[in-house]
Amino acid sequence: MPQFRRYGTRLLLLFAGVVAAAQFADYLLVTRANRRNAVDRIHENLVKGAGLFARRVDARLQELSGRAALMSDDYSIRQLFLKDQPDPATVRSALRSYSVRMGVPFMTLISPEGVRIGDTGGPLPEAALKPFQDLVQVAAAAEDPKATGFARLPQASPDGKLYALLVVPIYAPKPEIVAWIGLAMPIDQRFALELKSDAQVEVTFYYGASESMLPVESTLGLGATPQTETPLGDSAVVTVLVAGEPYVTAYRPLLPLVTPGRAAIALQRSLRAELAPSLPLERFLLILLIASLIAAALVAAVLARNLSRPLRSLAEHTRVIASGDYATRLDLNRADEIGQLAAAFNRMSDGLAERDRVRDLLDKNVSPEVAAQLMKDGGALGGEEREVTVLFVDLRSFTRLSESLPPREVLILLNRYFDRMSGIVEIYHGIVDKYIGDAIMAIFGAPVTQPGHADNAILAALEMQSALARLNAELATEGRAKLSFGIGINTSRIIAGNIGSSRRLNYSVVGDGVNVAARLQDLTRMSQFKADILVSASTLKAARGSYRVRDLGAAPVRGRDEPVEVFAVEGPA
Amino acid sequence: MRHFLLFFLVVSLTASARASGTVRVVAKDPSGTPVADAVAYVLAIDAPAPVRPPADPVAIIQKDQEFLPYVTAVVVGTRVSFPNKDTVQHHVYSVSPAKKFEIPLYIGESSATILFDHPGPVTLGCNIHDWMVAYIYVLATPYFAKTGTDGAADITGLPPGRYRLELWHPRLAAKVGREITIEGTADSTQVVSVTLRPDRRIRRAPDSEGLGYK
Numbered sequence: 001m002p003q004f005r006r007y008g009t010r011l012l013l014l015f016a017g018v019v020a021a022a023q024f025a026d027y028l029l030v031t032r033a034n035r036r037n038a039v040d041r042i043h044e045n046l047v048k049g050a051g052l053f054a055r056r057v058d059a060r061l062q063e064l065s066g067r068a069a070l071m072s073d074d075y076s077i078r079q080l081f082l083k084d085q086p087d088p089a090t091v092r093s094a095l096r097s098y099s100v101r102m103g104v105p106f107m108t109l110i111s112p113e114g115v116r117i118g119d120t121g122g123p124l125p126e127a128a129l130k131p132f133q134d135l136v137q138v139a140a141a142a143e144d145p146k147a148t149g150f151a152r153l154p155q156a157s158p159d160g161k162l163y164a165l166l167v168v169p170i171y172a173p174k175p176e177i178v179a180w181i182g183l184a185m186p187i188d189q190r191f192a193l194e195l196k197s198d199a200q201v202e203v204t205f206y207y208g209a210s211e212s213m214l215p216v217e218s219t220l221g222l223g224a225t226p227q228t229e230t231p232l233g234d235s236a237v238v239t240v241l242v243a244g245e246p247y248v249t250a251y252r253p254l255l256p257l258v259t260p261g262r263a264a265i266a267l268q269r270s271l272r273a274e275l276a277p278s279l280p281l282e283r284f285l286l287i288l289l290i291a292s293l294i295a296a297a298l299v300a301a302v303l304a305r306n307l308s309r310p311l312r313s314l315a316e317h318t319r320v321i322a323s324g325d326y327a328t329r330l331d332l333n334r335a336d337e338i339g340q341l342a343a344a345f346n347r348m349s350d351g352l353a354e355r356d357r358v359r360d361l362l363d364k365n366v367s368p369e370v371a372a373q374l375m376k377d378g379g380a381l382g383g384e385e386r387e388v389t390v391l392f393v394d395l396r397s398f399t400r401l402s403e404s405l406p407p408r409e410v411l412i413l414l415n416r417y418f419d420r421m422s423g424i425v426e427i428y429h430g431i432v433d434k435y436i437g438d439a440i441m442a443i444f445g446a447p448v449t450q451p452g453h454a455d456n457a458i459l460a461a462l463e464m465q466s467a468l469a470r471l472n473a474e475l476a477t478e479g480r481a482k483l484s485f486g487i488g489i490n491t492s493r494i495i496a497g498n499i500g501s502s503r504r505l506n507y508s509v510v511g512d513g514v515n516v517a518a519r520l521q522d523l524t525r526m527s528q529f530k531a532d533i534l535v536s537a538s539t540l541k542a543a544r545g546s547y548r549v550r551d552l553g554a555a556p557v558r559g560r561d562e563p564v565e566v567f568a569v570e571g572p573a
Numbered sequence: 574m575r576h577f578l579l580f581f582l583v584v585s586l587t588a589s590a591r592a593s594g595t596v597r598v599v600a601k602d603p604s605g606t607p608v609a610d611a612v613a614y615v616l617a618i619d620a621p622a623p624v625r626p627p628a629d630p631v632a633i634i635q636k637d638q639e640f641l642p643y644v645t646a647v648v649v650g651t652r653v654s655f656p657n658k659d660t661v662q663h664h665v666y667s668v669s670p671a672k673k674f675e676i677p678l679y680i681g682e683s684s685a686t687i688l689f690d691h692p693g694p695v696t697l698g699c700n701i702h703d704w705m706v707a708y709i710y711v712l713a714t715p716y717f718a719k720t721g722t723d724g725a726a727d728i729t730g731l732p733p734g735r736y737r738l739e740l741w742h743p744r745l746a747a748k749v750g751r752e753i754t755i756e757g758t759a760d761s762t763q764v765v766s767v768t769l770r771p772d773r774r775i776r777r778a779p780d781s782e783g784l785g786y787k
């Protein structure tokens with residue numbers, strides 16, 4: 001029973017497993033595709049954002065450059081250069097006035113030789129000079145004399161900010177460059193927020209003196225944004241955890257950076273927010289997965305029951321058959337393989353019942369020993385040579401008797417006689433080989449070997465004599481004629497086995513010795529012998545017991561050159 | 574594009590003894606095109622050569638809203654006047670280290686003359702018209718000449734002796750100069766290769782006059 005239960009479990013696991021695998025693969029594929037799509041969409045946005053940032057910085061610098069060009073052609077600024085030594089305070093106030101006009105927090109004036117003429121002041125001046133000087137050199141060498149770059153100012157200060165720097169010339173008149181104007185445009189929180197509202201991406205500006213960069217401005221909040229060591233490149237898109245939430249992030253370097261270190265803009269978008277629209281579908285798929293798992297489990301359970309129940313019935317039925325009940329039939333009422341199996345079982349029961357009947361019949365028709373031998377051999381043709389004692393007993397004058405009686409009476413009388421005689425044969429372990437008319441042919445020593453087959457045959461013959469006397473006494477009281485018989489016994493080596501065709505077989509013996517026994521029986525009719533039981537010398541020789549015998553001398557036997565020495569058995573010694 | 578100085582010289586000179594000599598300087602760019610408006614001058618090495626500024630001012634006029642001539646070479650101590658032949662006002666100025674000045678908006682013959690008392694280049698501009706530009710090259714030597722459209726300039730009246738020949742041009746990319754020797758009255762021709770920066774002057778629209786500015 002546990003095996004069946006395990007079979008059901010196996011089926012259940014198989015079903016559920018297959019369904020689960022298919023559904024789970026489906027779920028995985030969908031979620032992964034969603035994720036990939038989301039990342040792709042974000043990436044696209046980030047690329048757009050990066051482009052927008054570059055264009056915005058460019059446009060702003062372009063605009064500032066245009067304003068600076070206007071300013072440089074201004075009459076009043078030339079006035080500053082008309083003096084041999086410009087008054088620093090005047091220069092500063094003039095530059096401040098210009099910086100307000102242009103909307104930049106810092107402005108400086110640098111001579112063509114790179115010497116600072118003046119600036120707007122504030123926290124930057126001293127520290128800010130160097131990057132502007134570098135840019136002046138770049139601008140002086142350029143065909144269009146201007147230069148831009150990113151910078152962190154003040155460079156070493158922890159409260160330094162990122163700026164986009166611009167250097168444009170002052171002509172007096174063109175193409176004579178009498179000085180350079182340096183402008184600083186902050187890349188600050190406002191810039192980041194503007195970019196965020198336009199590009200729909202989170203913006204963080206990073207700066208680091210070494211490989212590791214720290215956020216300096218962020219629309220996500222400086223506390224939440226982690227530092228980064230990501231190498232900067234166009235294809236650098238990574239997923240970064242910001243306050244525990246995954247953000248697809250693209251880093252772009254701020255180039256050229258005219259101050260030492262590294263600076264970058266990080267454009268980010270929340271993966272969770274991007275995935276939000278596809279979440280209901282994923283949740284639905286998950287529910288579908290669980291539902292189909294349950295359905296598969298139920299179907300598997302029903303199937304398992306459907307299969308294991310008839311199997312249990314079959315197992316039960318085998319026990320019924322094993323107990324010997326061949327009459328009960330299994331009715332599963334199925335057309336499938338299990339139904340066929342049940343039908344096969346029923347046919348087997350039929351076969352077993354048939355065999356039982358045959359066995360029963362066999363027992364009645366042949367001696368139990370032969371039946372057993374037949375069951376054992378399976379009715380195979382074959383034979384063996386062995387020593388046996390053959391006994392022939394034949395009623396005398398029975399033909400005449402049978403003529404005076406109706407056939408039914410004859411048969412009843414004959415069977416009564418046969419019944420007594422056969423019983424004696426069996427008592428002495430012989431077998432009735434066949435009934436030949438009113439004669440019985442019995443064999444001792446086959447098919448089961450017995451050492452005392454000669455004695456058994458002689459003793460059986462003597463017992464038959466007594467039995468016949470008792471039968472005759474009965475017949476006398478019934479007012480019938482008495483019976484007499486003659487018995488011939490011979491011991492010899494003969495062939496024993498199943499004789500006949502493959503369709504019909506008899507266990508029997510063949511050989512010269514059988515004829516001799518029949519001949520001896522014939523000789524009992526000779527009146528000069530005055531004997532009912534005749535045995536050959538070979539039987540006496542084989543016998544171990546001793547009997548009262550009378551030597552009758554040699555008698556010729558038909559079909560035999562040598563005469564047989566015949567003895568009459570008169571009783572036990 | 575960067576401009577490198579390609580500097581070579583071909584000296585072909587015949588020498589003969591005379592009281593004063595003449596040097597013909599031919600300025601060419603590396604492609605062989607003659608360079609006009611270059612100031613060629615020599616500096617005496619053996620004995621100082623005093624300069625004598627002219628008594629009358631040298632004039633640089635403004636006509637059709639342009640300075641004329643484009644390049645003017647003067648010796649230290651020369652006075653320059655800036656007569657305005659236009660119907661619009663001009664505001665001439667210079668912020669060059671050699672001479673910083675301005676002549677506020679005026680029209681006609683300004684009474685003001687400017688004394689150029691330091692050697693070096695002076696860039697002239699007009700506060701009203703961005704495209705107006707001209708140069709005065711103030712020299713500390715009396716021996717100079719300006720190249721014409723053929724790139725040639727004759728420096729005359731040179732006593733025998735050793736000189737340093739130099740060349741200046743508004744767009745000169747790098748200084749050029751070489752030492753030459755004047756022997757007697759022999760004339761020599763000095764071909765000087767100069768590399769110029771691109772011309773970045775503001776181009777006026779050709780019909781800007783005709784748009785009603787009178």
Ligand SMILES: [Cu+2]
Pocket residue numbers: 638662663664699700701702705
């Ligand atoms: Cu003017």
